[in-house]
Amino acid sequence: MTLTPELLLDTAVRRMLTSRPELVAECDLSSPAGLAAVRNSLNEADELAVVSVIRSVDLPGWVRETCLFALSLDEATARAWRRSFTRTIFLAGQPGNLRERFALTRVAPDGSVAWVGPAPVAATRTLRRLLKTFVADRPVDAAPPTVVELPTPGGRAARHALHRDLYLAVSGHTVGETLIQLNHLLVEAVQDGLINGGDRLTLRHVPRLNGLRAPVEALRVDIDHDNPDRLRAYAALTEPLPQR
Amino acid sequence: MSALPRVLVAPVTVTPSKPLTPSHLKGLLWTDVLYRATALVADTTYRYSPTTYHPTEQTLGFWYYLDQHHGDVDYSQMSEEEIGDLYVAYRARATKVSAAALRPYADAVENTGWVHPAGARVLQLWTGHYALLGLHDPGLEVHQPPGLGLEETLEQLKPAGAVLDQRADGGPVYLDATRYGLPLRQIVTADGRPNYLACALRELLPLAPEYDEVVLLYDSGLERDYQLVARLLSLRGPAVRRISVSRVPVNGRVTSARHGDWHDHSFGALLRVMDGRCSPESFRLGMRLYFVASLGRGQQESFRLDRLVHWTVRAQRLLDRSRTAPAGTGTALLDRCRSGHSYIDPYRLVSSLLDRRRSAPDPGLLSEVLL
Known part of the structure; x- marks a missing residue:
């Protein structure tokens, strides 16, 4: 996969078209600045967001639990959240301390992370006031490929389990930034049916995604935080790997 | 006869980097009256250790700044106002000092009890002020390290989910006391710098189980922090009492000493005005009548030197009356200043002296608690 500014912009525009087609007609989507302007024009009070409460991060475990959370949402809820660009607010907190006071939508079995919503932003005000923005400024470690297996759920339309590679660009990225980007890729891939219960994902860390040989089915593109006038590819989900 | 209750009096400390202002004096006088009165009816410990709070960025950063910008100068002849001016200049800078730069200072404080000569000079001057005011000196110049290291403190709090x-x-x-509805509060930065709350817990967590009652005194701006501290200490057994004492406005405004607008109402300035106006005893009692009873816990009234002068005159009259009063009436009065707790409420005690319906104050009580 050869990344170009045009490909990155096209990917970002297609995401906007899928999530909120009515916005596209009235906006300038010919540049990263135009995309950012669209996002900034949204009225927060009208949007849905998920609050993700994080105690600690083990990346493969977090990938699995994020997919399971996305799989747990019904279609209408997922669609509504998609219209708000799967906005997620990451907060530092200990789910175990919050269970009695708040209705947590889902809690990871080890208590490392929990989700509330999707809900109107105002509905989570009390929780947000109690917690702090999640800060994780540690660079993402170089790590060997790790397979993440999703359990087979009950009640979902069955399809045979697939195995994909999940590439993560780690150069210059912190754990906190990575969660933000990967979260969008994973939950939207679940909503698009690319990831389902029973699937396997091999998490692979690479410095950058440009030049990736594997065919990519979903690409996460966002403003490059080092160069805000550019876009950057943060994570990629490949086509299914051949069955062995 | 049952043993006396064990009471720990633990006020928030003042960073030794500036002159004492009316707000500081109020806190110190409230604490002193509470401690000395409670010591008459309970087994009381007054814990106030500047050593404990030296590792905060506020203090270490100032010392680092002094060494970087002023080098080796003689602080031993400086006034606290002069050192305070340097502190104001330090706080006015936007740049933060890195944890790595502060590490030698933190290590020296932790491992050897080292105090920067500017801090040592201020503490030396304050020791003199305490003597002048008749305040019990809890060891301003003594090395009193906290009972726990930072990591030990965090490890002790983790099983309860409190960290x-x-x-x-x-x-x-x-x-993390979110289970009690209290917001998360940062106590150590990502690069390892503790704030004053982390330091307070290093000191108070190991002490708390040794007492029946812990009394925390702090300025009302720290209410939320002290709610947290009280919650965590109470898990260790003692009843924890919180006494918030508001700062004293000056010309209608409550300001922080780091802004430096204390020049005409620092303790030094106050002493210059009061010099020769009253006896040492009436000054001490007048200070307590003014800062404890007249200003009270709240902050409705601004600091006024003429009111302080008024209260020293009133103090002299009380002292004169007490000379003919019978001794031994203080115990009953102290009992009236407790309700459901072991400590003596300083406001109730000092304001009871002003009740004209009561007989003259017990001279023994005055000398033991208020002079």
């Missing part, structure tokens, strides 16, 4: 430590991911450490 959220995200340093492994490049985040800070928070105190």
Whole structure:
């Protein structure tokens, strides 16, 4: 996969078209600045967001639990959240301390992370006031490929389990930034049916995604935080790997 | 006869980097009256250790700044106003000092009890002020390290879920009492710098189980922090009492000493005005009548030197009356200043002296608690 500014912009525009087609007609989507302007024009009070409460991060475990959370949402809820660009607010907190006071939508079995919503932003005000923005400024470690297996759920339309590679660009990225980007890729891939219960994902860390040989089915593109006038590819989900 | 209750009096400390202002004096006088009165009816410990709070960025950063910008100068002849001016200049700078730069200072404080000569000079001057005011000196110039290290403190809090430590991911450490509806509070930065709350817990956590009652005194701006501290200490057994004492406005405004607008109402300025106006005893009692009874816990009234002068005159009259009063009436009065707790309420005690319906104050009580 050869990344170009045009490909990155096209990917970002297609995401906007899928999530909120009515916005596209009235906006300038010919540049990263135009995309950012669209996002900034949204009225927060009208949007849905998920609050993700994080105690600690083990990346493969977090990938699995994020997919399971996305799989747990019904279609209408997922669609509504998609219209708000799967906005997620990451907060530092200990789910175990919050269970009695708040209705947590889902809690990871080890208590490392929990989700509330999707809900109107105002509905989570009390929780947000109690917690702090999640800060994780540690660079993402170089790590060997790790397979993440999703359990087979009950009640979902069955399809045979697939195995994909999940590439993560780690150069210059912190754990906190990575969660933000990967979260969008994973939950939207679940909503698009690319990831389902029973699937396997091999998490692979690479410095950058440009030049990736594997065919990519979903690409996460966002403003490059080092160069805000550019876009950057943060994570990629490949086509299914051949069955062995 | 049952043993006396064990009471720990633990006020927030003043950073030794500036002159004492009316707000500081109020806190010190409230604490002193509470401690000395409670010591008459309970087994009382007054814990006030500047050593404990030296590792905060506020203090270490100032010392680092002095050494970087002023080099080796003689602080031993400086006034606290002069050192305070340097502190104001330090706080006016926007740049933060890195944890790595502060590490030699933190290590020296932790491992050897080292105090920067500017801090030592201020503490020396304050020791003199305490003597002048008749305040019990809890060991301003004594090395009194906290009972626990930072990591030990965090380890002790973790089993109760009271600490959220995200340093492994490049985040800070928070105190977590969210299960009680209290917001997360950062106590250590991602690069390892503790704030005053982390320091307070290093000191108070190991002490708390040794007491029946812990009394925390602090300025009302720290209410939320002290709610947290009280919650965590009470898990260790003692009843924890919180006494918030508001700062004293000057010309209608409550300001922080770091802004430096204390020049005409620092303790030194106050002494210059009061010099020769009253006896040492009436000054001490007048200070207590004014800062404890007249100003009270709140902050409705601004600081006024003429009111302080008024209260020293009133103090002299009380002292004169007490000379003919019978001794031994103080115990009953102290009992009236407790309700459901072991400590003596300083406001009730000092304001009871002003009740004209009561007989003259017990001279023994005055000398033991208020002079």
